[in-house]
Amino acid sequence: MTLTAKSWWHRVRHTRPRDILHGRINGQLDWRQAVAGADLPVAVADTISLVVRKTRLWKREQLDVTLELIAHFQDGLETGLSGEELLASFGDTANAARLIRRSKKRGRPFLWQAWWWASRSMAALFAVYGIVVLLLAFDRPRISTDYLAILNKSSISMPEDQRGWPYYQQALAWLKANTEASPRRPNVSAVTVEDWLTGPTDGETLLLDNYPKLDTAQRKVVDAWLNERAEFLVLLRKAARQPRLGLELGNYSPQYRRLFGMREFDADVAEKKSAVESSIYFVLLPHIQAMRGMARVLKADLQRSAFQGNGTAALADLRALTGMARHGGQAPWLVCGLVKCGLLHSAMEGLETVLAAHAEIWSTRELAQAAHLLAAVSLDVRDYVQGEKTSFFDLVQRLYSDDGRGDGYLTAAGLRRLDREVLPVLRAGGNWQANHFSNWQYLAAAPATYFVGASRRELLAKHAEMWARMEAEAERPLWDPLPTEETAAGQYERMSPLARLRYGMLDRSLPAYRAVRMTFEKAKGLREGALLGIALQLYRREHGKWPESLNQLVPLSLPSLPIDRINGGPLRYRIVDGQPVIYSLGVDGKDDGGVLPDYCMGDPWRYRLLWPPAHEVAEEEKGDWVIWSTGSANSETSSSGT
Amino acid sequence: MKIERELMRGAGPPAVLQLLSGGEKYGYELVEALSRQTDGVLAMGQSTLYPMLYNLEAKNLVKSRIDKSGPRPRRYYRLTRKGERKLATDTMQWRALFDAMQSLGIAPQGATAGGAG
Structure with missing residues (x-):
């Protein structure tokens, strides 16, 4: 092999780094020089050059292939075969170059392989991300129902x-x-x-x-x-x-x-x-x-x-x-x-x-x-369920796209609305500060929500499931609650952090249905007390005295007696300072003589209905839930129970 | 007789491994041996052989070295331990395949998978 005169820079480019470090600018990686110096028939030399050039391998790899092919053809020529005969058995040059490139790359070092796959994977991910960006850029929430x-x-x-x-x-x-x-x-x-x-x-x-x-x-x-x-x-x-x-x-x-x-x-x-x-x-x-x-x-x-x-x-x-x-x-x-x-x-x-x-x-x-x-x-809390659900459906249709089959995703425009308009309201207690990104930034961030967040169908399915759990919970009397793991709150507790992120929209948009139901329970309990109070008044007018027991009000004044909403037992009844007092035993389950806990400050509307019922209640919770009283509940007791 | 590409793709590597089991060889030697020993049935051009050798090397089934002692530098290939194990496995599989084909009447009766019958 003869190294013909080439420029210094050309030789540098075709010299191993190790040799450059030792000051040997030898240009040994120049496979063209190797072909030129092999004294092969022109057609053979051209074929080798064509194949090697098409492999687009590293210079060292190309030189290896070149030398091997040169040796091969020289061996063939030495057996007496002509260049044309050897070329006839060579095969397709483009295919040869492709196969050689592929197989040589397989033999490259592990680090290069890792880098190659990582870079391709990243490129593929970016490509997919880019496609999703485009998808989200052109799709808009469609408001189909007013x-x-x-x-x-x-x-x-x-x-x-x-x-x-x-x-x-x-x-x-x-x-x-x-x-x-x-x-x-x-x-x-x-x-x-x-x-x-x-x-x-x-x-x-x-x-x-x-x-x-x-x-x-x-x-x-x-x-x-x-x-x-x-x-x-x-x-x-x-x-x-x-x-x-x-x-x-x-x-x-x-x-x-x-x-x-x-x-x-x-x-x-x-x-x-x-x-x-x-x-x-x-x-x-x-x-x-x-x-x-x-x-x-x-x-x-x-x-x-x-x-x-x-x-x-x-x-x-x-x-x-x-x-x-x-x-x-x-x-x-x-x-x-x-x-x-x-x-x-x-x-x-x-x-x-x-x-x-x-x-x-x-x-x-x-x-x-x-x-x-x-x-x-x-006083039926269920009257308000559909309104809450509908509100959520309306919000979803303004944030998510709609494929016409009930599915879709949070679009870039939806993400912008969510950040700027919805979360500042939903997270008012958490001081959500809208980010006010540019539209491009929302667009760039939207695919992340596409991959991490729930789709429209998934979100609505989870919404329906959580509501079903909340409604089932509200159907049960206070003394017979659903097991915690069956409640919506229990379900939420068991969610993985990723699932919570996925259904993040539900976190704040689901109302505190349990708390509202408790308010309804209080209103119903106090109304039962008020109706009993009127019945007692009517009894007194007729008989000139309060009844000995609430049972005496049935059936003339009332068709039946209400029960203690907290424990399902009978309500308690006393006459205190000449005035009737009707009460539930309260969350502690003990008869405290018809006295409200101190924290109520005499107002039964302030009474806290604990949910789920606690086995041990705090000292301040001890007392009764007085649902009807027209006198001072703290005065001395003068009459009996039910 | 020209073998279809898919069949060749399956038969080529064990054939090369088998040839190398007799000792290290360089590319032209392998081409020659394949053509001669198989009556040209498994003859393959350089465009097939060298990529196959590079693949086998990438899988660590063969190792290569450059011998510069001759008139020209030559790359010699030899079997590795892994290549030997692979050859043993392939041989068993080819024998099983041959037996199966024979029982179906595709391979000639009387021939044995272990060699000429």
């Missing part, structure tokens, strides 16, 4: 004269027009419904909520305040008499928006309203909060009427409170159910004031009417 329209269908179709909202609105407008300043902020003009409904104060004390405990002077202040709002009260009673609230949720009128200080609604704003903002998940319900304020006023008026011996006004207020409870609970969300329970509780507090010391203001017929008013308010 859940808000479905929700509002019955409200819109209702005749005007059967709607309560126009009267509530009139009442609030009257209040706004006739309230000059906020008692809470005397130097600021009244700007919110809460301000208009705060009521009179005695320094720092709000007087409206404590009418029975006020002294004469304070009552005069409240009476005057209520007298000034007589027209407001008339409108409230009128509103509450209507069969339905009749308010179109979400699509609020300009009047509604002005009333609650909401952003003015016009075509321009409507266009800018984002898809999530207009979902029913984020429908604002400021009127619900206003109803709570209005109920405070009604309750105070009911209590005032009791003190003033005005049974008609008191019954009208009770009717208004129960009517408002029905209206407040007509929207299908759990929060509305909670408001309904709260409004009904206000009605029961007013009833307690009447029966405590002013029962004579109501005739027997009016007492029965009061009982019917309370009993007519539906």
Whole structure:
């Protein structure tokens, strides 16, 4: 082999690094020189060059192949075969180059193999990621169902004269027009419904909520305040008499928006309203909060009427409170159910004031009417399940794509909405700070959610499963709970961190159904107490004394006796200071004489129903859940149990 | 007779391993031996033989060395231990295959898988 004159740089490029380090720039890896120096027929030399060049192997490998092929042909030539004969048996050059390249690469060092596979795998992953990016870039959530329209269908179709909202609105407008300043902020003009409904104060004390405990002077202040709002009260009673609230949720009128200080609604704003903002998940319900304020006023008026011996006004207020409870609970969300329970509780507090010391203001017929008013308010937490589910479906359709077969994925646009609009609300307690990435960044991040997060179908299936568990749990009485592992909370606890990440949307979007159910249980328990209280009053009127046992109320006053909602046993009954006390044994299961735990501060609405029931309860939980009492529960006991 | 590529792909490596079991050989020797000993049935060109040898080497079934003592440098191939084991396994499998084909009447009756019958 003769090394013909080549440039220094050419020789450097064809010299082993080891030789370069030793200062030997020999160009030994130049396979072309090897072919040129082999003294082979031109056709053979060309074939070898063609094959070796096509292998595109490393220089050292190409030189090895070259030398081997040269030796092969030289051996063949020495046996007397011609170059043409040898070439005829050589085979296809392109195929030879391909096979040689492939087999030589298989023999390369492990590190190179590892790098080769890793780089190819990475490239494949990037390619797949890129394809998904493109997929997510062009796909958009498709809003196929107008859940808000479905929700509002019955409200819109209702005749005007059967709607309560126009009267509530009139009442609030009257209040706004006739309230000059906020008692809470005397130097600021009244700007919110809460301000208009705060009521009179005695320094720092709000007087409206404590009418029975006020002294004469304070009552005069409240009476005057209520007298000034007589027209407001008339409108409230009128509103509450209507069969339905009749308010179109979400699509609020300009009047509604002005009333609650909401952003003015016009075509321009409507266009800018984002898809999530207009979902029913984020429908604002400021009127619900206003109803709570209005109920405070009604309750105070009911209590005032009791003190003033005005049974008609008191019954009208009770009717208004129960009517408002029905209206407040007509929207299908759990929060509305909670408001309904709260409004009904206000009605029961007013009833307690009447029966405590002013029962004579109501005739027997009016007492029965009061009982019917309370009993007519539906308290079924299941009424609110479908609304919550629908809200989630609406949210999902605004974040996920839809393949038309019920499946899809979180798109880049959906991820943006999730980060900027949904999570700041869902994680309000966790102070979620929206990242405000650019659209490109959301697009780059979206495939990660595609691979890690659940698909639309998976998410909805898990949502359905969790709801089924929550509903099954709520079906069971408090004393017979589902095993923890069968509950939604238990299921969530058993999820792996990856699964929790996968179904992260459910983490905050599933409501605290168990807690809401507990509130309903409390409302139902206290209503049972109130109905028993009315039955006791009726018994006393007929017999001149309280019954010895609650059993004496059946069947004349009640078809059957309610049970202790906590343990399934009979309710306890005592006469304390000449007033009946009805109570559950409470979460500790022990009879503490009809005394509420201290933390309740005398208010049974504050009682904590523990779930699941604890075998050992904390000291502060000890006590009974008093569901009806018109006197002081702490006075000495003077009568027997059931 | 020309053997189809798929059959050749299966028969080639054990044939080469078998030839190398008799001692190390260089490429042209193998081509010659294959052609001669199989009456040309397993004759293969360089375009097939060398990639096969490189594959066998990558699998550590054969080892190569360059001998520079002759008139030209030659690469010699020899069996490794692994190659010997592989050859033993392949031989058993080919015999079983041959017996099966014989029982079906595809291989000639009277011949034995262990050699000429």
